[in-house]
Amino acid sequence: MLWLALGPVHAMESQVLVIRIKIPNSGAVDWTVHSGPQLLFRDVLDVIGQVLPEATTTAFEYEDEDGDRITVRSDEEMKAMLSYYYSTVMEQQVNGQLIEPLQIFPRACKPPGERNIHGLKVNTRAGPSQHSSPAVSDSLPSNSLKKSSAELKKILANGQMNEQDIRYRDTLGHGNGGTVYKAHHVLSGKILAVKVILLDITLELQKQIMSELEILYKCDSSYIIGFYGAFFVENRISICTEFMDGGSLDVYRKIPEHVLGRIAVAVVKGLTYLWSLKILHRDVKPSNMLVNTRGQVKLCDFGVSTQLVNSIAKTYVGTNAYMAPERISGEQYGIHSDVWSLGISFMEPLQLLQCIVDEDSPVLPVGEFSEPFVHFITQCMRKQPKERPAPEELMGHPFIMQFNDGNATVVSMWVCRALEERRSQQGPP
Ligand code: ATP
Numbered sequence: 001m002l003w004l005a006l007g008p009v010h011a012m013e014s015q016v017l018v019i020r021i022k023i024p025n026s027g028a029v030d031w032t033v034h035s036g037p038q039l040l041f042r043d044v045l046d047v048i049g050q051v052l053p054e055a056t057t058t059a060f061e062y063e064d065e066d067g068d069r070i071t072v073r074s075d076e077e078m079k080a081m082l083s084y085y086y087s088t089v090m091e092q093q094v095n096g097q098l099i100e101p102l103q104i105f106p107r108a109c110k111p112p113g114e115r116n117i118h119g120l121k122v123n124t125r126a127g128p129s130q131h132s133s134p135a136v137s138d139s140l141p142s143n144s145l146k147k148s149s150a151e152l153k154k155i156l157a158n159g160q161m162n163e164q165d166i167r168y169r170d171t172l173g174h175g176n177g178g179t180v181y182k183a184h185h186v187l188s189g190k191i192l193a194v195k196v197i198l199l200d201i202t203l204e205l206q207k208q209i210m211s212e213l214e215i216l217y218k219c220d221s222s223y224i225i226g227f228y229g230a231f232f233v234e235n236r237i238s239i240c241t242e243f244m245d246g247g248s249l250d251v252y253r254k255i256p257e258h259v260l261g262r263i264a265v266a267v268v269k270g271l272t273y274l275w276s277l278k279i280l281h282r283d284v285k286p287s288n289m290l291v292n293t294r295g296q297v298k299l300c301d302f303g304v305s306t307q308l309v310n311s312i313a314k315t316y317v318g319t320n321a322y323m324a325p326e327r328i329s330g331e332q333y334g335i336h337s338d339v340w341s342l343g344i345s346f347m348e349p350l351q352l353l354q355c356i357v358d359e360d361s362p363v364l365p366v367g368e369f370s371e372p373f374v375h376f377i378t379q380c381m382r383k384q385p386k387e388r389p390a391p392e393e394l395m396g397h398p399f400i401m402q403f404n405d406g407n408a409t410v411v412s413m414w415v416c417r418a419l420e421e422r423r424s425q426q427g428p429p
């Protein structure tokens with residue numbers, strides 16, 4: 001027969017695919033798909049989300065000829081399922097049998113409050129929804145797909161991240177601890193920044209890091225990088241965060257004071273927020289201040305996990321130019337030490353070179369900057385930690401007050417222009 005020679009997928013392209021979504025402990029819903037071979041994993045999850053709106057489903061299963069369940073979690077696994085299904089359809093056609101729908105089983109949901117391997121709360125309520133009796137629908141209304149993409153966002157925010165759903169794209173940069181990649185999260189369609197750190201540590205320590213990272217889910221501030229989840233694969237941890245299209249401040253030269261002022265406001269607010277959660281940043285520096293074309297400024301790489309910091313420190317021992325003198329000389333680290341690093345982050349690298357513990361604090365050149373700015377930096381960089389401004393004094397400082405107007409457009413325009421300049425210098429790709 002001619003259509004057999006076309007291969008299973010081609011033979012089915014003109015045909016309608018019926019997917020029977022089995023509802024746990026109940027009936028099933030039939031979904032008629034007109035674009036079977038083009039169907040994406042995400043589309044199926046969207047529809048399952050509408051059939052079982054109260055459950056959080058991230059995967060589903062189908063049965064092979066032996067009745068063994070095979071899990072589908074990605075587009076590739078979807079393709080394998082469809083090609084298996086089409087081969088069974090051909091067999092049924094050849095034998096003159098009725099074509100059976102493709103049966104899928106939404107992956108059994110965990111009971112409420114159950115925690116996943118990262119110890120994160122997952123929003124799952126098991127059991128059938130209002131569709132408790134079998135129903136047949138021709139095709140589900142597309143407007144209700146919106147609801148399930150909101151559901152998908154929730155999955156993402158709950159930190160259900162794993163290697164299979166991430167496609168790595170460009171390398172954004174290397175640090176002392178690891179490499180940061182721009183990546184695509186297949187389930188949500190989101191662009192992520194994924195930091196991958198090689199760590200040869202025991203399973204016990206891996207678990208400890210995971211539980212210490214849990215606090216990141218509680219961080220909810222527009223001045224702190226969004227955290228989507230973390231996972232270990234073999235000897236490396238991947239930490240998934242929000243991607244910032246303007247990158248970090250270290251690559252920007254000569255930031256005008258009216259822009260720097262708005263950036264400083266965001267950084268002070270971000271630090272104040274962390275301190276309110278009893279988190280010390282411990283690595284305040286321009287490469288850990290990120291900007292985007294919307295004019296947002298966010299802090300990243302703060303030391304929430306002592307174990308992670310210690311494990312990285314084993315492979316890298318050193319100081320950096322932004323560390324407070326008391327830290328370099330091994331004394332106690334506190335909020336004041338973050339304040340020093342805040343001050344020095346906003347100075348030109350040239351002045352950083354003078355910054356040695358025994359010398360006087362570096363000062364900004366007179367005349368080039370406004371008096372409130374010079375005062376702010378000088379105060380942050382007092383040698384005696386206790387003489388540096390406390391959090392509320394930072395917020396109340398005239399330099400910060402002056403630029404605390406919520407004007408994101410200033411930063412946005414500056415980031416866009418800088419990116420544009422960078423692109424034109426690089427020439428066409
Ligand atoms: P260190 O390891 O000493 O902290 P670092 O901050 O430069 O140095 P990484 O934290 O590994 O190193 O980051 C490498 C680079 O990746 C950063 O300089 C920054 O430009 C980029 N980057 C990091 N996180 C993001 C993000 N969320 N969005 C966009 N770019 C990012």
Ligand code: MG
Pocket residue numbers: 175287288300301
């Ligand atoms: Mg960093």
